Amino acid sequence: MQYSDKVMDHFMNPRNVGEIEDASASGTVGNAKCGDIMKVDLKIEDNVIVDAKFKTFGCGSAIATSSMATEMIIGKTVEEALSITNKAVAEALDGLPPIKMHCSLLAEQAVKAAIKEYYEKTGRLNDENKALFDMLEEDPH
Ligand code: FES
Secondary structure (H helix, E strand, O other): OOOOHHHHHHHHOOOOEOOOOOOOEEEEEEOOOOOOEEEEEEEEEOOEEEEEEEEEEOOHHHHHHHHHHHHHHOOOEHHHHHOOOHHHHHHHOOOOOHHHHHHHHHHHHHHHHHHHHHHHHOOOOOOOOHHHHHHHHOOOO
16 A cells, blocks of 8 residues: 555654644544544634644544644634535645545544534534534544
8 A cells, every 4th residue: 555755654653643632623534444543622712713632542544634634724714624525635745545445534523623622612503504424423434
């Protein structure tokens, strides 16, 4: 299996690893089949993600995509972050082997789970936007 240099870099030197003590919201998701787990903490100020940290108990592709996903969402509004798909994260890493694409879904789901919690906490989850979080119910495999 061939991994891009960027995947290897983000796997060997993951960015934004850790936890945010006073996080605005957190999302934890797991993949039932491989057992991998990912937690993302977000610090949100004025609707902008000012910090993001993750902890991933999982494979190299899951770690690399978590690292890249946190880099991509810092500085974005929550709505912009919601529109970042796992495919966009994988592309930013110069691609993932097809059988590893599901690993990148875990990062997208963790970010979405955290933003869903933020919407719930701030009373913004409603009938119109709740469909944005439907993919949290999807099986990543
Ligand atoms: Fe489980 Fe990659 S094998 S997330």
